[in-house]
Amino acid sequence: MVLESVDLTKYYGREIGCRNISLGVSPGEIFAFLGPNGAGKSTFVKTALGLLKPTLGTIRLFGKSPEDLHVRRKVGYLPENIRLPEWMTAEELLRFHGKLLYLPDKKLKRRIEEVLTQNKLWERKDSRIKTYSQGMRQRLALAVALLGEPELLFLDEPTSALDPVGRIEVREIITDLKKQGVAVFLNSHLLSEVEMVADSVAIINRGEIKARGKLAELLSGRGILIRGEIPEALLKKLKSQYQTGEAPNGLKLLGVSEEEVPAMMRELVLGGANIYEVRPFKAALEELFIQAVEGKNGADN
Numbered sequence: 001m002v003l004e005s006v007d008l009t010k011y012y013g014r015e016i017g018c019r020n021i022s023l024g025v026s027p028g029e030i031f032a033f034l035g036p037n038g039a040g041k042s043t044f045v046k047t048a049l050g051l052l053k054p055t056l057g058t059i060r061l062f063g064k065s066p067e068d069l070h071v072r073r074k075v076g077y078l079p080e081n082i083r084l085p086e087w088m089t090a091e092e093l094l095r096f097h098g099k100l101l102y103l104p105d106k107k108l109k110r111r112i113e114e115v116l117t118q119n120k121l122w123e124r125k126d127s128r129i130k131t132y133s134q135g136m137r138q139r140l141a142l143a144v145a146l147l148g149e150p151e152l153l154f155l156d157e158p159t160s161a162l163d164p165v166g167r168i169e170v171r172e173i174i175t176d177l178k179k180q181g182v183a184v185f186l187n188s189h190l191l192s193e194v195e196m197v198a199d200s201v202a203i204i205n206r207g208e209i210k211a212r213g214k215l216a217e218l219l220s221g222r223g224i225l226i227r228g229e230i231p232e233a234l235l236k237k238l239k240s241q242y243q244t245g246e247a248p249n250g251l252k253l254l255g256v257s258e259e260e261v262p263a264m265m266r267e268l269v270l271g272g273a274n275i276y277e278v279r280p281f282k283a284a285l286e287e288l289f290i291q292a293v294e295g296k297n298g299a300d301n
């Protein structure tokens with residue numbers, strides 16, 4: 001595991017930052033950490049980066065403390081709303097960060113060229129940052145995070161300032177990193193984008209994990225959708241057995257396994273139902289997010 005937290009809890013005085021967060025990220029995994037504003041995402045990330053100390057529980061990166069210097073060299077971080085020094089050029093900024101990483105001169109020169117090319121900034125490497133657009137600044141911040149060839153990369157809203165083309169490019173960078181075995185811990189409010197890249201997801205609200213798992217598993221096998229006319233008594237029985245949801249001309253039954261379907265259909269048809277369609281129901285991440293966040297505790301925002 002490149003990141004492993006066990007019951008990680010952080011209080012700010014009596015205020016809860018995050019509570020009992022247990023999760024693991026493997027090499028090459030894209031892990032999305034989602035939640036509404038104030039849910040505790042930044043608190044967790046800052047603790048993982050060793051910027052905050054946990055109140056209770058543990059967090060290990062590469063099996064060691066996040067404060068370990070060898071560990072820190074393997075970690076890249078793109079903070080949200082980063083403020084870049086306006087008077088520097090992109091190349092100067094990267095050279096400065098390269099020195100902080102103790103990269104040898106030759107390697108630093110190579111990496112600067114690589115990350116600037118990767119982020120489509122090579123042509124503008126000698127321009128001052130004050131002349132950069134919002135999108136260029138965000139790409140430069142990503143270049144800084146990638147400079148030290150991290151094995152674990154924290155990205156906080158990496159595409160919020162980008163146009164659709166820029167978003168696709170960043171998505172490609174993320175999937176390329178995955179192929180190289182880099183783990184990405186991704187924070188984003190753009191759920192449709194997360195859905196396209198993430199392997200695993202954890203949804204937190206009010207400091208606690210509400211849903212977690214492999215994205216494909218969380219979204220599929222959520223249940224079935226039945227379209228048809230079902231006699232009232234049978235409908236009542238189904239509703240008592242399963243969690244149900246509305247669907248056009250029918251209903252959604254959550255938590256139904258495939259094996260249960262034939263017997264259920266037999267019973268419905270013998271009971272007088274007219275069934276036009278039965279199909280597996282795949283939730284969108286947005287649906288899962290709303291369910292997890294609104295769950296028992298009510299919406300946060």
Ligand SMILES: Nc1ncnc2c1ncn2[C@@H]1O[C@H](COP(=O)(O)OP(=O)(O)OP(=O)(O)O)[C@@H](O)[C@H]1O
Pocket residue numbers: 012015016017018035036037038039040041042043044
């Ligand atoms: N320095 C602090 N002192 C006191 N409370 C804090 C501090 N930082 C965060 N909190 C509280 O901890 C909780 C979690 O905040 P956090 O910033 O981790 O959420 P978040 O999910 O990152 O939100 P956002 O998406 O808005 O960035 C909130 O209730 C917040 O008010």
